[in-house]
């Protein structure tokens with residue numbers, strides 16, 4: 075690379091379903107020479123050795139051994155979100171490549187998504203919207219009775235940054251808050267949001283009216299919520315998932331929703347995404363599904379790009395990465 079030339083940043087595409095947003099391009103171009111996967115694949119040899127960084131947008135491009143081998147000067151991969159379960163962290167590290175995520179940018183907006191799903195499910199917003207726009211607009215009162223949120227108990231499984239921000243929001247909605255986390259929060263943090271620690275998930279499941287999943291997907295959390303756990307929940311309880319689809323045994327969830335083991339589910343994440351159009355979950359009235367809305371607001375996505383740039387520039391300048399992720 076010539077002195078003064080911008081470092082080369084590989085992105086999947088610009089625009090489209092899996093491309094970075096057009097509105098982020100001017101900012102990225104201030105710092106990098108942008109190159110898309112299509113341009114890279116057309117001229118692998120010449121472009122490959124120029125690329126020093128990758129910005130992953132919604133898990134794309136796929137990082138595999140072949141790609142890593144074709145990028146001999148790659149220094150860093152920045153992810154446009156907090157979950158890194160789509161990456162083989164050990165493989166990437168074995169190429170001497172650093173990795174970063176974007177925890178600062180994502181937490182408030184993802185917490186908002188969780189609360190939006192909780193409220194929408196409690197008050198059956200999708201069902202009543204459909205009633206409201208139907209030609210007959212006919213309903214009896216029982217059709218629209220929801221669940222009272224104030225005074226209800228929310229069980230948060232995963233009390234990291236996002237989980238904590240959900241607790242902040244739930245407190246404002248006058249909910250009682252239980253949480254489970256690998257490590258207990260400090261007492262003053264618990265007190266600030268009025269949250270009670272449950273060492274055992276089972277006790278949280280038995281008490282909560284709403285259970286919100288906010289854990290990362292790891293081998294330990296894969297199918298964390300299965301038939302047994304669903305059966306521990308109250309028949310009046312609602313499951314909300316904003317983590318990853320694979321944290322729930324989806325077949326068990328379908329059965330639980332069909333047979334009244336639990337009241338309802340609100341899912342921002344499924345496995346796979348999107349679900350096949352004939353999937354049983356899409357046919358249930360007591361389910362709300364959103365398309366991994368997570369962080370998707372204009373401001374939060376822009377902040378993610380800013381956080382990614384900050385991490386990439388740190389890595390390229392040999393400085394500590396503000397949000398480095400190490401293989402466990």
Ligand SMILES: O=C(O)C(=O)CO
Pocket residue numbers: 154155156157158180184366367368369
């Ligand atoms: O940050 C992430 O990994 C998300 O999935 C946000 O929804």
